Amino acid sequence: MSPIVIKHPYTVEYLHSYGQDSPFFAGLANKRLLGTRCGGCRYTYATPRLHCANCGKETDWVELPQEGRVHTFTTCFFGSEAFLKETPFHLVLVEFDGADTLLLARLIGVENPEDIRIGMKIRAKFRRNSQLKPTDVYFVPA
Amino acid sequence: MRPVYMVSGGVSKFEKARPDATFQKMVKEAFDYAYGDLPKLKRETIDGSVASYFSDHFTRQLMAGIMATDYLGLCPKPNKRVEGGGATGGLSFQSGWEAVASGRMNCCVVFGFETMSRVQTWKGNEFIAHASDTNFDYPVGGFYSGYYAMMVNRHMHEFGTTVEQMAMVSVKNHRNACYNPYAQKRRKLTIQDVRDSQMVAYPLTLLDICVMSDGAAVCILTDEETAFKLTDKPVRISGVGTGTDFMRFADRPHGKVILAPNEKESDYGKLKYPGVHSFRAGRSAGLQAYKMAGIKDPIREIDFIELHDAYTSSEIQTYEDLALCKYGDGGTFVEEGHPFLPQIDYGLKLKKKGTIPINPSGGLIACGHPVGATGLMQAVFAFWQIQGRIRQHFGSGELQLKKADRGLIHSHAGTGTYVTVSILERGW
Numbered sequence: 001m002s003p004i005v006i007k008h009p010y011t012v013e014y015l016h017s018y019g020q021d022s023p024f025f026a027g028l029a030n031k032r033l034l035g036t037r038c039g040g041c042r043y044t045y046a047t048p049r050l051h052c053a054n055c056g057k058e059t060d061w062v063e064l065p066q067e068g069r070v071h072t073f074t075t076c077f078f079g080s081e082a083f084l085k086e087t088p089f090h091l092v093l094v095e096f097d098g099a100d101t102l103l104l105a106r107l108i109g110v111e112n113p114e115d116i117r118i119g120m121k122i123r124a125k126f127r128r129n130s131q132l133k134p135t136d137v138y139f140v141p142a
Numbered sequence: 143m144r145p146v147y148m149v150s151g152g153v154s155k156f157e158k159a160r161p162d163a164t165f166q167k168m169v170k171e172a173f174d175y176a177y178g179d180l181p182k183l184k185r186e187t188i189d190g191s192v193a194s195y196f197s198d199h200f201t202r203q204l205m206a207g208i209m210a211t212d213y214l215g216l217c218p219k220p221n222k223r224v225e226g227g228g229a230t231g232g233l234s235f236q237s238g239w240e241a242v243a244s245g246r247m248n249c250c251v252v253f254g255f256e257t258m259s260r261v262q263t264w265k266g267n268e269f270i271a272h273a274s275d276t277n278f279d280y281p282v283g284g285f286y287s288g289y290y291a292m293m294v295n296r297h298m299h300e301f302g303t304t305v306e307q308m309a310m311v312s313v314k315n316h317r318n319a320c321y322n323p324y325a326q327k328r329r330k331l332t333i334q335d336v337r338d339s340q341m342v343a344y345p346l347t348l349l350d351i352c353v354m355s356d357g358a359a360v361c362i363l364t365d366e367e368t369a370f371k372l373t374d375k376p377v378r379i380s381g382v383g384t385g386t387d388f389m390r391f392a393d394r395p396h397g398k399v400i401l402a403p404n405e406k407e408s409d410y411g412k413l414k415y416p417g418v419h420s421f422r423a424g425r426s427a428g429l430q431a432y433k434m435a436g437i438k439d440p441i442r443e444i445d446f447i448e449l450h451d452a453y454t455s456s457e458i459q460t461y462e463d464l465a466l467c468k469y470g471d472g473g474t475f476v477e478e479g480h481p482f483l484p485q486i487d488y489g490l491k492l493k494k495k496g497t498i499p500i501n502p503s504g505g506l507i508a509c510g511h512p513v514g515a516t517g518l519m520q521a522v523f524a525f526w527q528i529q530g531r532i533r534q535h536f537g538s539g540e541l542q543l544k545k546a547d548r549g550l551i552h553s554h555a556g557t558g559t560y561v562t563v564s565i566l567e568r569g570w
Contacts, residue, residue, distance in 0.1 A: 010202065074288050134281050
């Protein structure tokens with residue numbers, strides 16, 4: 001016989017805690033972009049982590065500059081379900097002076113992927129009404 | 143550690159959807175094939191098993207590993223589940239190797255599966271994207287193809303790699319799959335077809351990216367004494383390596399290249415490594431496996447490779463990680479024809495066709511990628527290649543290589559977060 005296929009909805013409301021990363025999100029709500037710097041080796045993370053991945057020591061919060069450069073980019077024309085309604089959207093990895101690692105963010109204010117180039121200067125803007133999500137910060141051409 | 147051999151393998155056909163079977167039944171199909179292909183193997187010889195599957199979300203079933211184990215009739219023998227994203231199959235294969243190498247088991251069945259058709263493609267993409275940092279990555283991008291597109295844009299910027307070179311990988315792997323009855327997508331394509339297909343994440347098109355699948359695969363591993371009792375053509379697992387890297391690809395450092403034995407520091411004067419253009423975990427895994435297998439010059443000492451081509455771009459990046467060519471030369475490597483099969487007409491002009499055939503089976507791009515089964519599928523195809531029995535299992539000898547004494551399989555997760563490399567070679 002033909003296989004019997006039934007539909008089965010499954011929804012969950014997660015109580016997602018940002019834990020030790022919480023100050024980053026509080027920073028975005030206050031239009032500040034926070035990274036962390038290791039007290040031991042001085043390595044600076046543009047996507048924060050509270051303990052250094054190189055030496056294991058605790059890091060301190062530092063304010064990142066609000067201007068940076070495109071390290072690399074893409075334009076997503078398709079996506080996972082939660083993001084389908086937002087396509088197409090541009091993603092960039094942002095490099096900052098004084099930081100050793102990069103930050104993943106959205107780029108707004110350009111039309112096509114051909115309008116984005118590696119090395120172009122971009123600056124941070126913040127969503128007026130914070131949603132306490134990493135997309136509270138986005139970048140635009142400087 | 144004791145020497146470990148692969149003595150049999152089986153694969154269920156990979157398909158877009160298998161509503162006719164649960165995951166247990168798909169595993170059973172692959173297991174029965176492997177078991178049936180080794181008439182001297184008795185069930186009492188099997189000491190235990192390893193289960194390989196990626197996401198509980200796809201099955202909406204926790205502890206699915208034991209359900210396949212009991213369906214196969216392998217209770218009450220030991221079993222454990224191994225999971226590591228896209229590298230789940232490769233990690234499980236190595237877990238089976240460890241069970242035998244350590245002496246805990248003389249005969250271990252490694253089975254893998256994924257039933258990805260149970261949700262829509264965009265939901266599946268969401269499940270997969272949860273294998274990125276859910277504080278910082280998933281809520282911003284939420285799409286693995288986007289992450290890989292960003293990595294290859296940097297590769298193109300650093301090295302001048304072109305979209306046409308990436309498309310050649312797709313042409314190659316889809317064309318190879320035309321002779322593989324287990325493959326999900328068997329198509330004759332041109333470079334233009336690849337570029338004209340739907341743009342998914344710039345510059346990756348639909349034909350640069352593997353698809354979701356339902357499927358299962360099984361490998362049977364034994365110690366040396368058991369191997370030679372069961373078969374006169376056992377395949378030895380002569381090297382294993384596993385590498386790791388940061389989950390967040392934004393965190394990859396920018397330092398010096400980890401050098402392969404055939405490279406020197408002056409080759410990479412200004413290259414900041416691994417950056418987001420290369421997979422440090424892949425290089426680390428490869429170098430460990432080469433060391434264990436005694437390989438100094440991989441392109442000369444390995445006859446073929448089945449590597450994790452979830453994206454055409456990652457196949458090119460992996461040539462470099464595995465030191466088949468220098469970092470930056472991956473695009474030229476494919477353009478010149480090195481990874482193609484010498485006997486197949488691809489409709490392309492290739493100067494050096496077939497130096498080291500890569501993904502002779504069709505790879506993930508054409509075979510499909512039922513995650514937990516994928517790394518084991520590579521092992522099965524490599525095993526048949528080394529035994530010289532492609533004709534028997536595929537019903538056609540088109541993909542059988544003349545010299546296939548030593549092969550490499552490569553499994554890859556996240557944005558290069560876990561990578562495994564295992565070396566298989568003629569053991570008789």
